[in-house]
Amino acid sequence: MRRFSGALPAYLAKTAPCTKHGVIALIPVCGRSIQYVGLRSYQDYGERGSYSQGSRGSFRGGFDDGSDSRRGGGFGQRGGFERSSQNNAGQGLQTQQWNLESMQPIQKSFYKEHPETAALGQQEIKVLMQKLDASVEGNQPHPKPVRCFSHIGLPADLLKLVMAAGFPGPSPIQSIGWPTALSGRDMVAVAQTGSGKTLGFLLPALVHMAAQPPVQPGDGPIALVMAPTRELAVQIQLEAMKFTAGTQVRTVACYGGASRHTQVSQLRRGVEIIIATPGRLLDLVESRETCLRRVSYLVLDEADRMLDMGFEPQIRKVVSQIRPDRQTLLWSATWPKEIQRLARDFCKQEPVKVTIGSEELTTNPKITQLIEVVDERNKRQVFLEFVQKVAQGGERVLVFCAKKKDCDSLARTLSGEFKAESIHGGKEQERRDRILAGFKSGKISILVATDVAQRGLDVKELNYVVNYDIPNNLEDYIHRIGRTARAGATGTALTLFPRSFSPDVCRLAQGITKCMQEVGQEPPHALKELAGGGRR
Numbered sequence: 001m002r003r004f005s006g007a008l009p010a011y012l013a014k015t016a017p018c019t020k021h022g023v024i025a026l027i028p029v030c031g032r033s034i035q036y037v038g039l040r041s042y043q044d045y046g047e048r049g050s051y052s053q054g055s056r057g058s059f060r061g062g063f064d065d066g067s068d069s070r071r072g073g074g075f076g077q078r079g080g081f082e083r084s085s086q087n088n089a090g091q092g093l094q095t096q097q098w099n100l101e102s103m104q105p106i107q108k109s110f111y112k113e114h115p116e117t118a119a120l121g122q123q124e125i126k127v128l129m130q131k132l133d134a135s136v137e138g139n140q141p142h143p144k145p146v147r148c149f150s151h152i153g154l155p156a157d158l159l160k161l162v163m164a165a166g167f168p169g170p171s172p173i174q175s176i177g178w179p180t181a182l183s184g185r186d187m188v189a190v191a192q193t194g195s196g197k198t199l200g201f202l203l204p205a206l207v208h209m210a211a212q213p214p215v216q217p218g219d220g221p222i223a224l225v226m227a228p229t230r231e232l233a234v235q236i237q238l239e240a241m242k243f244t245a246g247t248q249v250r251t252v253a254c255y256g257g258a259s260r261h262t263q264v265s266q267l268r269r270g271v272e273i274i275i276a277t278p279g280r281l282l283d284l285v286e287s288r289e290t291c292l293r294r295v296s297y298l299v300l301d302e303a304d305r306m307l308d309m310g311f312e313p314q315i316r317k318v319v320s321q322i323r324p325d326r327q328t329l330l331w332s333a334t335w336p337k338e339i340q341r342l343a344r345d346f347c348k349q350e351p352v353k354v355t356i357g358s359e360e361l362t363t364n365p366k367i368t369q370l371i372e373v374v375d376e377r378n379k380r381q382v383f384l385e386f387v388q389k390v391a392q393g394g395e396r397v398l399v400f401c402a403k404k405k406d407c408d409s410l411a412r413t414l415s416g417e418f419k420a421e422s423i424h425g426g427k428e429q430e431r432r433d434r435i436l437a438g439f440k441s442g443k444i445s446i447l448v449a450t451d452v453a454q455r456g457l458d459v460k461e462l463n464y465v466v467n468y469d470i471p472n473n474l475e476d477y478i479h480r481i482g483r484t485a486r487a488g489a490t491g492t493a494l495t496l497f498p499r500s501f502s503p504d505v506c507r508l509a510q511g512i513t514k515c516m517q518e519v520g521q522e523p524p525h526a527l528k529e530l531a532g533g534g535r536r
Helices: 083-088 122-132 156-164 172-182 197-210 230-244 260-269 278-286 303-308 312-319 337-346 376-390 404-415 429-441 474-481 503-518 525-531
Strands: 002-004 025-029 032-036 134-137 187-190 223-226 251-254 273-276 297-300 327-332 352-356 367-374 396-400 420-423 446-449 462-467 491-498
Touching (some): 122 172, 156 197, 156 230, 172 187, 172 197, 172 352, 197 223, 197 230, 197 297, 197 327, 223 278, 223 312, 230 251, 230 429, 251 260, 251 278, 273 278, 278 312, 297 337, 327 337, 367 376, 367 503, 376 396, 376 491, 404 420, 420 429, 429 446, 462 474, 491 525
Parallel strands (some): 002 032, 187 327, 187 352, 223 273, 223 297, 251 273, 297 327, 367 491, 396 462, 420 446, 462 491
Antiparallel strands (some): 134 352
């Protein structure tokens, strides 16, 4: 063990005066433990020392979940500690011994078929499933799709809020997912971004919680939603708050890069729902700021993304702290073997698997995909001409850039004519939140962002997305353009493709060409030329 008895780093020295005994934090770094003298607890430092793993470094030197913060000093490809060190989180957790006979039984089954739904014949169900582009697997009975909100059997006050939201009816995943979840069955939902999945698991969660004994001081939450990034966690919490306002249901979003103290204060007052990224949640559980013994409704949102980001060890440690007779729901855009394995391990009964569309990642056919193959010298001009054409009436436009400096540069250029701002990992989380709120409200019409806005950003009336820089892979392309045409709307996505025949560019061109053809859109000749590697 390496012991430091000298001066602490500046940001720790301000908040960690030496204690009488002179020790306290053992921080594992590259297989060794560094002992800091006088450090009370690395969990006390909020955003400057928050402990929560991520793929791209830390926020102000703390540990962070899936953010684009790149200031170094934390886990990640760009920080001081390697991503593999994430696995150290939760090592202090004890294996739970469950005696279900002595525990309060869970009420799970609430669904009662509406007479019109019960009367559906097999042929009618087949036609409806084809219309929804849906399939259902798993043990019978399979849920019949519901065609309107009033057929779901929601409590009157909750149904009123859903109807007031202005949706014409349940989305395909909601049409089948709600009856499944309200029946108390474990469920795997495979659906693309923008399909209405958040309400797909939130509304059944609210019904589930209302049937359980009230949360008492010292209890943990009843419902737990795990998400890969803080942006998605915040988005889920905002949706939850729309349907819990005026009720006694309390929610908290727990994620790295924000004040740990504020999150702990909310937890100590008691909450019914926690929406969290895996690393920050493990930190809070391990430090006994909350416990998960009362969780009876577990959701893994964007489970494929969490596995891509290397969170599987953390997810497994979290789930080990939750009672085994819980209800489990996995939501994913794809159905790879890794997600299949998670479903087998976490679902104590064979889950109902609901698939909308393909199990492979596909683009939304309601998005018009525009591709311009450009030279670097005229790229900005093409971009500015497009924005000036579509944004004059105050239309909102989301622009993706690869580099932080390009985000800021484009935003400055656009701000002379439009209300434009930029967000990226170099900006404080509080400022990013303010900018995102302004974009959602319409006070900001153009948002230029790195991939921090790639997932979890749900903005109504966002009709245009621009890939100023191409993404790293096809999956990121689909998630980027999926920020538009959400909840049944239509949208347009412009991608500025470099005139390059590098392997990565050609590979992405091949994928986009295939995606466009699958939804009946004709790829431009220049893109097909790139996809062919320059062959004529």
